[in-house]
Amino acid sequence: MNHFAYRDGVMHAEDVALPAIAEAVGTPVYVYSTATFRRHAQVFRDALKPAGRVHLAYAIKANPNVAVLRVLADEGYGADVVSAGEMQRALAAGIPASDIVFSGVGKTRRELAQALDAGIGQFNLELEEEGEVLAALAHARGERAPAVLRVNPDVDAGTHAKISTGRKENKFGVAIDQAVGMFDRLSKHDGLDLRGVAIHIGSQLADLAPLEAAYARIGELVAELRAAGHRISRVDLGGGLGVPYKPQDVLPSPAEYGAMVARATAGWDVELMFEPGRVIAGNAGVLLTEVIWVKPGVVNPYVIVDAAMNDLARVAMYDAYHDFVAVAPTGERMTANIAGPVCETGDTFAMGRDIDVVKSGDLGVFRTAGAYGATMASTYNSRALVPEVLVDGDRFAVVADRIQPETILAAERVPEWLKR
Numbered sequence: 001m002n003h004f005a006y007r008d009g010v011m012h013a014e015d016v017a018l019p020a021i022a023e024a025v026g027t028p029v030y031v032y033s034t035a036t037f038r039r040h041a042q043v044f045r046d047a048l049k050p051a052g053r054v055h056l057a058y059a060i061k062a063n064p065n066v067a068v069l070r071v072l073a074d075e076g077y078g079a080d081v082v083s084a085g086e087m088q089r090a091l092a093a094g095i096p097a098s099d100i101v102f103s104g105v106g107k108t109r110r111e112l113a114q115a116l117d118a119g120i121g122q123f124n125l126e127l128e129e130e131g132e133v134l135a136a137l138a139h140a141r142g143e144r145a146p147a148v149l150r151v152n153p154d155v156d157a158g159t160h161a162k163i164s165t166g167r168k169e170n171k172f173g174v175a176i177d178q179a180v181g182m183f184d185r186l187s188k189h190d191g192l193d194l195r196g197v198a199i200h201i202g203s204q205l206a207d208l209a210p211l212e213a214a215y216a217r218i219g220e221l222v223a224e225l226r227a228a229g230h231r232i233s234r235v236d237l238g239g240g241l242g243v244p245y246k247p248q249d250v251l252p253s254p255a256e257y258g259a260m261v262a263r264a265t266a267g268w269d270v271e272l273m274f275e276p277g278r279v280i281a282g283n284a285g286v287l288l289t290e291v292i293w294v295k296p297g298v299v300n301p302y303v304i305v306d307a308a309m310n311d312l313a314r315v316a317m318y319d320a321y322h323d324f325v326a327v328a329p330t331g332e333r334m335t336a337n338i339a340g341p342v343c344e345t346g347d348t349f350a351m352g353r354d355i356d357v358v359k360s361g362d363l364g365v366f367r368t369a370g371a372y373g374a375t376m377a378s379t380y381n382s383r384a385l386v387p388e389v390l391v392d393g394d395r396f397a398v399v400a401d402r403i404q405p406e407t408i409l410a411a412e413r414v415p416e417w418l419k420r
């Protein structure tokens with residue numbers, strides 16, 4: 001459920017008509033709904049009530065805008081971060097350091113030190129050497145770093161290959177059959193407080209079965225670790241729950257997920273950690289765009305919009321589907337291709353799709369663009385960096401400026417020897 005809906009024939013974000021935002025801020029622009037973020041945060045939390053002791057860390061890479069983080073901090077969410085930059089954002093948004101989890105396969109020594117300085121709540125270790133380095137850094141500070149070991153359960157998440165993370169050939173986690181030995185060795189370090197294990201098998205999962213299979217393997221591992229004498233107080237079950245991108249998509253609901261988690265983890269007696277990203281942010285945002293041209297094509301016309309692959313990369317990167325609708329539909333339909341202005345054939349959002357009739361100057365939105373949208377934007381083709389707007393009831397604010405090509409150009413230098 002989300003708060004983007006038609007009123008009197010015009011799409012609104014909560015109580016704000018989208019043309020008012022286009023008028024004030026220009027296009028393309030991401031528009032987020034505070035009420036939708038809050039609702040998703042609450043529904044996910046409520047769904048996990050049957051699972052007992054739970055810590056929620058929003059995976060901020062899905063949408064790291066500081067205003068969005070502030071909303072989720074208000075809802076009591078911590079943060080799952082994958083770089084020092086994301087950690088800085090989480091702290092800037094007022095998320096307590098102790099509620100921050102640091103994930104990622106390539107944390108640098110410098111980032112580990114920064115995170116220790118900040119006092120973050122949990123390091124998710126990706127390899128044994130990382131644990132050794134972290135232990136040494138913490139020990140030198142007279143501290144013990146709180147950590148869990150990320151395990152790769154070798155489960156096929158059944159999602160797009162580029163967002164699958166839990167198969168043995170993926171770069172993430174340590175092989176599950178080596179986890180006990182590694183845990184034995186790492187837990188001997190004074191500088192580490194090794195509390196448990198973590199998994200995250202992929203994103204946009206449309207089926208609970210791979211998650212349940214992975215959780216079953218983790219349950220067995222927890223039992224083995226305890227049998228080996230380790231105290232296991234935390235298990236981090238990652239993120240990955242999918243969202244509907246097509247109107248006809250049916251995905252597991254948070255309630256179904258919560259019931260599965262309660263079933264799969266019964267008797268574990270640990271604090272469960274979750275790192276939801278997409279399920280919180282996906283349907284809380286749209287990308288608002290203006291039609292530049294409707295270009296006649298050989299097969300279908302091309303609707304050329306002012307948003308492009310640099311603003312919303314998911315289609316070019318993962319063959320993703322984003323629903324496209326007119327902001328003020330006439331009721332007529334047409335079959336068209338939708339593409340952006342970037343000079344790449346990959347800058348195509350849809351081919352041969354049945355859409356609302358639009359013409360030059362009309363506004364449209366790509367729906368379900370709140371996750372992995374603005375955060376992946378670039379300035380390719382020397383386009384501006386796309387701005388972001390947050391709506392709350394009948395008010396809205398620009399929460400990220402449009403960064404113009406002049407500003408990017410001003411950060412570039414011609415060396416002395418090329419000057420004339």
Ligand SMILES: *Cc1c(COP(=O)(O)O)cnc(C)c1O
Nearest residue numbers: 059103203239240275276277278
């Ligand atoms: C990306 C990521 C998440 C969030 O995944 P979603 O599919 O957006 O829920 C959670 N944990 C880790 C370690 C990640 O890399």
